[in-house]
Amino acid sequence: DADVTQTPRNRITKTGKRIMLECSQTKGHDRMYWYRQDPGLGLRLIYYSFDVKDINKGEISDGYSVSRQAQAKFSLSLESAIPNQTALYFCATSDRDSLHEQYFGPGTRLTVT
């Protein structure tokens, strides 16, 4: 079984709809991250969480919100989706001793029409 899972894997939604992307991990890591990947722009950090009570904005948090429901679960929400949020979204985890050895999920391909 995969250590980091993301649901859904693919989603098509319309402008203005609310959508939630979910991430679960079985690695026992404290730290979780949400990235988006766009062609030609690389991976960019949206939000990160050091533990259940510690959530931080990344470089492109506008238009997104997150919830850390438990150590193993970190959700990303788009309150009102817009077309330029069409992208590939990745969740990642790391433990406190190896911050940058991040383990990524398989990604969610989101299309906003």
Added chain:
Amino acid sequence: EDQVTQSPEALRLQEGESSSLNCSYTVSGLRGLFWYRQDPGKGPEFLFTLYSAGEEKEKERLKATLTKKESFLHITAPKPEDSATYLCAASDTGTASKLTFGTGTRLQVTL
């Protein structure tokens, strides 16, 4: 602002033809330089961390090196299964967990 630039954007090699991928970085105090591999339809997979100039790490046909301004990923006698996009990322001493990623080098190894 931290910047990471990778070149070339794409590289096509024949099996056994060695080459290097480049990652140049501009960060305000390098904390670490990281290499990841990404296969189509999958999330990035961690390969190496380099912390100081002169450091080298090896894994099978891959060797990563670091200078004060850039890192190289050397691929020796590549095989078709080495085909992937290779991502470089850097972190600075000012931010605990933030990685700045490059846009990647898409490597294709043919028979």
